[in-house]
Amino acid sequence: MTKPDVREEAAKLTAMVREKGGDATLIPASDVVTAEWVRMKCYFGCKGFGRRFSCPPYSPTPEETRKVLEEFSSALLIKYVGDAGLPDPKRYVSHETTRYVQQMTHELEKTAFNDGFYKVLCYAGHQCGWCPSCAAKEKGARESDCRFREKMRPSMEASGIDVYATCKNAGWELDVITCSRTPEGGLSLEHPMTTVMLLLLE
DSSP, X not given: OOOOOHHHXXXXXXXXXXXXXXXXXXEEGGGOOBOHHHHXXXXXXOTTTXXXXXXXXXXXXXXXXXXXXXXXXXXXXXXXESOSSSSOTTBOOOHHHHHHHHHHHHHHHHHHHHTTOTTOEEEXXXXXXXXXXXXXXXXXXXXXXXXXXXXXXXXXXXXTBOHHHHHHHTTOOOOOOOEEEOTTSOEEESSOOEEEEEEEEO
């Protein structure tokens, strides 16, 4: 089998994304921005810290991510707007949406690999959602305890990628997410959430 051109593969993968309600664009891997402060947001401010193997302290550091990016020439930036789990696009992100977008990136990575892009590597969206309760929460947990290592991938943020700056380089503008409390005590987004993912191609 002859390995397709990167642009041809990106077009194929983009079509797959659009079939599932998202969008994608091919960018140089050098346009992906990493920063140390991104990981600090995980350490200080995120309730998910240490509760998923896809998150810090288990996920790649910004320095490790930068080294990986240097080994790739192209990247497919992927976005999905709204909640796949419920009809209300302003609902706070659901478990169904997390599984939906993470299954999408898993299928994209698998497709590219089978097409000859053996180096392909993806960064998913959200905290890992493959298990109802991650083994990382258990006492003495180790990375090898992950039940879905073949599918689990870290998010862009967990790996130190500045999603806002990277999207800006691609011509996509992201708004800061704001939300308010509902009378029932839940959270309601002021506008639909945009989930962003990344697929490295070489």
